[in-house]
Amino acid sequence: xxxxxxxxxxxxxxxxxxxxxxxxxxxxxxxxxxxxxxxxxxxxxxxxxxxxxxxxxxxxxxxxxxxxxxxxxxxxxxxxxxxxxxxxxxxxxxxxxxxxxxxxxxxxxxxxxxxxxxxxxxxxxxxxxxxxxxxxxxxxxxxxxxxxxxxxxxxxxxxxxxxxxxxxxxxxxxxxxxxxxxxxxxxxxxxxxxxxxxxxxxxxxxxxxxxxxxxxxxxxxxxxxxxxxxxxxxxxxxxxxxxxxxxxxxxxxxxxxxxxxxxxxxxxxxxxxxxxxxxxxxxxxxxxxxxxxxxxxxxxxxxxxxxxxxxxxxxxxxxxxxxxxxxxxxxxxxxxxxxxxxxxxxxxxxxxxxxxxxxxxxxxxxxxxxxxxxxxxxxxxxxxxxxxxxxxxxxxxxxxxxxxxxxxxxxxxxxxxxxxxxxxxxxxxxxxxxxxxxxxxxxxxxxxxxxxxxxxxxxxxxxxxxxxxxxxxxxxxxxxxxxxxxxxxxxxxxxxxxxxxxxxxxxxxxxxxxxxxxxxxxxxxxxxxxxxxxxxxxxxxxxxxxxxxxxxxxxxxxxxxxxxxxxxxxxxxxxxxx
Amino acid sequence: xxxxxxxxxxxxxxxxxxxxxxxxxxxxxxxxxxxxxxxxxxxxxxxxxxxxxxxxxxxxxxxxxxxxxxxxxxxxxxxxxxxxxxxxxxxxxxxxxxxxxxxxxxxxxxxxxxxxxxxxxxxxxxxxxxxxxxxxxxxxxxxxxxxxxxxxxxxxxxxxxxxxxxxxxxxxxxxxxxxxxxxxxxxxxxxxxxxxxxxxxxxxxxxxxxxxxxxxxxxxxxxxxxxxxxx
Numbered sequence: 001x002x003x004x005x006x007x008x009x010x011x012x013x014x015x016x017x018x019x020x021x022x023x024x025x026x027x028x029x030x031x032x033x034x035x036x037x038x039x040x041x042x043x044x045x046x047x048x049x050x051x052x053x054x055x056x057x058x059x060x061x062x063x064x065x066x067x068x069x070x071x072x073x074x075x076x077x078x079x080x081x082x083x084x085x086x087x088x089x090x091x092x093x094x095x096x097x098x099x100x101x102x103x104x105x106x107x108x109x110x111x112x113x114x115x116x117x118x119x120x121x122x123x124x125x126x127x128x129x130x131x132x133x134x135x136x137x138x139x140x141x142x143x144x145x146x147x148x149x150x151x152x153x154x155x156x157x158x159x160x161x162x163x164x165x166x167x168x169x170x171x172x173x174x175x176x177x178x179x180x181x182x183x184x185x186x187x188x189x190x191x192x193x194x195x196x197x198x199x200x201x202x203x204x205x206x207x208x209x210x211x212x213x214x215x216x217x218x219x220x221x222x223x224x225x226x227x228x229x230x231x232x233x234x235x236x237x238x239x240x241x242x243x244x245x246x247x248x249x250x251x252x253x254x255x256x257x258x259x260x261x262x263x264x265x266x267x268x269x270x271x272x273x274x275x276x277x278x279x280x281x282x283x284x285x286x287x288x289x290x291x292x293x294x295x296x297x298x299x300x301x302x303x304x305x306x307x308x309x310x311x312x313x314x315x316x317x318x319x320x321x322x323x324x325x326x327x328x329x330x331x332x333x334x335x336x337x338x339x340x341x342x343x344x345x346x347x348x349x350x351x352x353x354x355x356x357x358x359x360x361x362x363x364x365x366x367x368x369x370x371x372x373x374x375x376x377x378x379x380x381x382x383x384x385x386x387x388x389x390x391x392x393x394x395x396x397x398x399x400x401x402x403x404x405x406x407x408x409x410x411x412x413x414x415x416x417x418x419x420x421x422x423x424x425x426x427x428x429x430x431x432x433x434x435x436x437x438x439x440x441x442x443x444x445x446x447x448x449x450x451x452x453x454x455x456x457x458x459x460x461x462x463x464x465x466x467x468x469x470x471x472x473x474x475x476x477x478x479x480x481x482x483x484x485x486x487x488x489x490x491x492x493x494x495x496x497x498x499x500x501x502x503x504x505x506x507x508x509x510x511x512x513x514x515x516x517x518x519x520x521x522x523x524x525x526x527x528x529x530x531x532x533x534x535x536x537x538x539x540x541x542x543x544x545x546x547x548x549x550x551x552x553x554x555x556x557x558x559x560x561x562x563x564x565x566x567x568x569x570x571x572x573x574x575x576x577x578x
Numbered sequence: 579x580x581x582x583x584x585x586x587x588x589x590x591x592x593x594x595x596x597x598x599x600x601x602x603x604x605x606x607x608x609x610x611x612x613x614x615x616x617x618x619x620x621x622x623x624x625x626x627x628x629x630x631x632x633x634x635x636x637x638x639x640x641x642x643x644x645x646x647x648x649x650x651x652x653x654x655x656x657x658x659x660x661x662x663x664x665x666x667x668x669x670x671x672x673x674x675x676x677x678x679x680x681x682x683x684x685x686x687x688x689x690x691x692x693x694x695x696x697x698x699x700x701x702x703x704x705x706x707x708x709x710x711x712x713x714x715x716x717x718x719x720x721x722x723x724x725x726x727x728x729x730x731x732x733x734x735x736x737x738x739x740x741x742x743x744x745x746x747x748x749x750x751x752x753x754x755x756x757x758x759x760x761x762x763x764x765x766x767x768x769x770x771x772x773x774x775x776x777x778x779x780x781x782x783x784x785x786x787x788x789x790x791x792x793x794x795x796x797x798x799x800x801x802x803x804x805x806x807x808x809x
Contacts, residue, residue, distance in 0.1 A: 138647055139654050143697040146643070163697070197639070197700050277599055285608055296616070309610035309618065321691035324684055328617035368599035559597055570602040577601055 019188050022147075023048040023181035025154030026114065026174075027056050029189040033161045035085050037061065037076060037443050039069040041096075043089020044129060045116030048181035050087070061443065061472060064464040066093050068436035070100020071462070074109050074171075075400060075423045075440030081234070083110035083164040083172075084440060090116045091129030094175075095136065099430055101171045102140040106427025107255060108232060110169035112161050113137075119179040120148070133175045142170030147180045154189025162192040167200030168319040169232055200318055204333035204340045211331045212290070212314045213347040219288035219312075221357040222248045223268070228255030228426070229293015229317060233337035236260070236419045239292065242341050246351040249361045251279045253294050255426045258416040268361060272300040273562045274408045277368025277571055280562065282361055283308050284569035288352070290344075292316045293337045296326040297427065298565070306567035316340045368560070368573075370412055376529050379553035382406065382481045385532060386413040389451055389479060392536050396421060397449040398441045402434035402458030405487040408558040410453040421448075431486075432461030435478060439465060442474045449540070450476040456509045457486040463512075466519040469545035477539045478547040480512045483554040491557045495578050516547035524548040615684050627682040631660065633705045633779045634689060635787050636675040639698040640666060647696050648675055657681060657689050661713075661776025669798055672700065674787075676778045701788040703781075711779040715757050718747045719767040727767055734760040745770060 019025045026049055030038070037059045042050055053060055063069040066088040073084030088097045094115040104111040118127040134146045145160055147153040153176065160172040216222060230239050236259050243250050243266055250260045251268045262269050271279035283289065289311045294300070301307040304327060315322070315329035316337060323332040333340050372383045386409050399414055400423040401407040407424060416422055423441050425433035438452035459480050469476060489504040513523030522542045524535050526549065539546040560571040563578055572578045613619050613626045638644045645664050652659050660678040667674050679689055686704065694702045705711075719727055721744050731738055731748045734756065740747040746767075750760045754777060761772065781787040786795075 134643065135646070138643075138650055195697060198697060277597075281605070285606065301616075304616040305612050305614065306608075307612060307616070309612055310608045311618075313618075319695070321688065321695050323691075324616070325688060326616050327612070328615065328684070330618075368597070371596055371598070373596040569605060569607065572602065573597040573599060 017188060019154070019185060021048065021052065021181065022150035022153045022176075022183045022185055023052040025150070025185055025187065025189055026157050026176065026181065027052040027058070029154040029157040029161070029192065030058060030085060031056060032189060033158060033192045034082065035161075038085035038087065039063050039072040039076070039440065040087030041066050041069055041089070041093060043093045043116060045090035045118055045178050046087055046093065046114075046176070047116070048178060049114065049116065049176060059443075061439070061468065063436065063439075063468055065462065066096030067099050067432070068439070068462055068465040068468070070097045070111070070113065071103065071430070071433050071436035072440030072443075073111050073113070074100060074104045074107075075437035076444045077104070077110040077169075078423050079398065079420050079441045079444035081110070081420070083112045083161055083169075084444075085112050085114070087114050088116070089129065090118055090133070091131050093129075094133040095131055098136060098140070099428075101137055101173065103425050103428040103430045103433065104171040105140040105142070107425070108169050108228065109171065110165040111171040112157075112164050113171060113173045114157065115173060115175050116181075117146075117175045117177040120177045121179070123177065133173065137173045140171070141173050144173035144175065146175045147177065150180050150183030150185040151187045153180055154187070158189050158192030159195060162194045163198060166194050167198070168229075201320075201334050202318075202336040202339050204316070204335040204343055208331055208333040209340070209343045209347050212333055213344060213349070215288055215312050215314060215331060216246070216290065216344075216348060216352055217350055219352040220354055221285060221287040222352050222354055223282050223286040223289055224248050224250045225271070225283065225289050225291040225294055226250055226252045226256045226259045227292060227294020228253060229337050230256055230259040231419045233293060233318065234419075235292070235336075235338035235341055238338045238341040238345075242345055245345065246348065247354065247358060248290070248352070249282055249358060251283050253297070253300050254411060254424070256294070257411060257422040258419045261417040262415045263417065266358075268365075270411055271568065273302070273564070274411065274558050274560065275562075275568075275571075276370055276412070277560050277573070278361065278364035280560070280568040280571050281364045281368070284567070285360075286311050288312045288314065290314045290316070292341065293318070295322045298326070301327065302562045302568045303565045306569070374529070379555075380527060380529060380532070380550060382409045382550070382552045382556050383413045384529065385479060385481060385550050385552065386410055386453070388532050389536055390414045392533070392540060393449050393451060397451055398423060398445060400424065400434050400438040400441055400450065400452045402454045402461075403429045403431045404455040404458050405483070405491065405556070405558050406453050406455040406458070406481040408488075409481065412558075431455075431458040434458065435462050435469070436465045438476045438478070439469055439472070439474060442476050443472070450474075452476055452478045454478055454480050455487060456480060456482040456484060456512070457506055459512065460509065463515065466516060466521050466545060466547070470520040473544055475543055476545050478516075478545070480547060480549050481552050482509065482512065482549055483552050483556065484509055485554060487554075487556070488558070494557070495563075495575055512547055512549035516545075522546040525551070527551045615682065617684075627684070629658065629680045629682050629685070631678065631680040632686055633709060633711060633777065634677045634679060634686075634693070634702060635705055635779060636677070636693050636702045637667070637700045637788050637790065638673050638675055638696075639700065640671055640673045641698055644673070644696075644698045645675065647698070648693060651692055651696065652677070652689070655688070655692060657685060663776045663778045665778070669794065672794075674778075676776075678777050701790040703788040705779055705781060705787070708782045709779050710782050711753055711777050712751060713754055713757050713775055713777045714749060714751045715761065715772060715774045716747060716749050717761065717764050717769055718745050718771045719764050719769055720744070721746045723767060727764075730760075730763050734763070736760070
């Protein structure tokens with residue numbers, strides 16, 4: 001995460017924007033912070049802000065639903081590294097943002113939400129379209145603000161923006177009563193700054209670095225566990241240098257896909273509930289784990305009793321509260337991921353003697369390959385679709401997903417090589433995240449290909465945003481892995497509920513190719529193996545949003561699998577091993 | 579993702595048999611274990627740390643919503659809290675929140691660190707066992723035996739706040755144990771109502787309660803020392 005949150009001062013005559021209202025000060029603060037794109041939905045209480053936006057060079061994308069605005073802003077932040085911005089009005093506008101804010105909070109994404117609010121005099125009266133936005137969002141924001149003064153509202157927005165992207169990123173909210181944004185002021189906001197009580201530690205203490213280095217030097221079975229913080233902290237170069245220099249195998253969490261090239265010899269890929277067999281063997285049997293920017297989520301650890309039970313845990317994180325929250329750290333190095341990796345590199349005197357361990361890791365890769373059976377005369381396998389699309393797209397293509405089985409197949413069968421190419425909902429697991437986040441990702445990186453994997457159930461939750469993609473003429477390709485069910489739920493019902501498919505079958509989903517066409521996008525439908533490659537090519541060729549409705553084998557399930565709270569080393573390769 | 583197991587024939591995949599490898603029962607198992615708190619343990623002694631009761635003091639910015647944030651945090655993360663008090667300090671810009679919690683060691687550290695993450699929180703400290711702790715209770719008992727009530731009040735260095743023909747209301751201040759004892763003693767008269775404040779506390783002697791307070795005190799002191807034009 002860049003520490004600099006100030007916009008470059010432009011040497012022009014009109015560099016100093018004059019403001020006349022609180023709303024103009026809000027927009028001036030965003031401009032000052034370097035914001036170029038934002039997302040939102042109009043409404044009564046936010047109208048003054050939109051009126052001020054009318055004269056601004058900031059590109060505003062009107063979304064179909066506020067949830068779409070929040071996810072788009074979230075993805076914009078993930079891809080660009082700078083906080084994404086979204087707007088909503090009071091009441092239902094603000095409550096529609098809540099899922100997207102919670103999503104950003106769980107994944108530590110930089111994002112700022114600006115919500116309209118009823119005039120101050122009406123607050124607390126249960127006025128029309130009034131909700132307690134700061135109260136509702138308190139548990140899901142890094143911090144939030146209730147603006148009270150037209151003179152200072154711009155500075156408040158600047159502070160919220162700066163705070164969102166500094167240290168451990170996270171969403172912030174500024175609630176904007178209409179009288180505050182309408183109010184007269186000539187005070188232009190100052191430079192965006194974090195408050196004086198906020199001072200994240202960037203460099204780890206010497207003792208911690210020494211202890212970590214000595215432990216690593218003595219390790220016989222070391223692994224690096226790379227978490228999302230490696231990407232957030234722009235530490236992928238340092239990670240790669242460190243891992244290759246000391247020849248330590250690298251396992252990643254799901255948010256860390258792309259933090260280390262998966263085609264590298266040392267890559268063990270993703271661990272956890274649906275991680276690879278070899279990654280789970282490596283984290284179960286290691287004797288030393290250098291965990292960088294990860295919070296030991298339960299989907300990664302399985303039952304904590306069986307997680308890396310022989311390992312010394314060296315935990316690197318910028319947030320002290322993550323240390324020993326779920327897994328007790330033997331050494332805690334508080335600081336910025338890139339900085340701490342450089343400190344460790346400087347302190348280490350030699351690489352761990354781990355040749356045998358590396359050979360063991362390679363053996364596990366051969367023992368537990370990620371593979372699937374795909375006879376041409378049977379129903380379409382989703383893994384084949386993912387691999388075909390990976391083959392057909394350039395190296396730095398951005399992948400976004402919804403949540404469910406399709407998301408796991410996208411994790412498992414796409415080869416990630418670069419940071420900020422994987423955009424997904426991890427901690428919250430928000431169905432419908434894929435399409436709006438593809439919109440945000442494409443606007444953050446217009447020169448990159450964007451592929452969105454969705455499931456049928458997930459896609460239906462936000463498919464209205466196709467209209468926005470068409471209007472903005474965004475060249476994104478949506479692959480719906482359609483099994484006419486919420487497949488992950490169905491898979492669990494098969495495994496743990498005696499196959500009682502309660503409310504998980506979706507025979508009623510529409511024809512997604514026709515739905516796409518109704519929105520003005522290009523639609524395709526695929527049922528056979530021999531149609532996959534050419535349809536993918538046609539969809540990628542199409543200059544604008546396209547949707548491919550892949551009718552996949554409805555029996556396809558996601559394996560390997562560690563059941564909830566299970567032992568990672570005991571991952572099941574099929575249902576009968578659960 | 580896929581390994582060298584695939585053979586590409588003019589763009590056509592020839593797939594084999596899906597996932598394979600030794601089944602769970604055929605794999606090596608590590609020897610160690612962790613307890614439910616995520617701490618690596620000697621399998622011979624499956625020890626989990628027991629909860630202990632302690633006092634945490636937080637210096638916070640005196641602005642609306644801070645108390646709601648702190649208490650919301652405690653309930654949301656299911657910390658086991660006994661009491662929470664709050665009040666302004668000598669500097670009107672800050673308040674002190676005092677929490678009494680009962681948690682195992684990792685939980686206590688989590689309370690401190692999660693509180694510290696709240697932006698309006700300036701400094702957080704767990705107080706030592708020797709900290710000065712006080713609580714106040716107001717007890718309203720039936721007034722049929724005023725002399726006896728007065729005697730018990732005296733015994734606990736209490737103060738009578740209100741006495742009438744029907745009820746007597748007294749105030750007792752002290753540590754938690756003393757308050758508990760006093761309430762027990764007043765039970766004989768029949769307690770109609772009572773209200774307790776929860777504990778407030780400070781570090782003993784010349785020790786500062788949290789680590790930023792000395793510096794803040796010096797700064798305020800300088801402000802008071804600034805000469806005015808009234809001389």
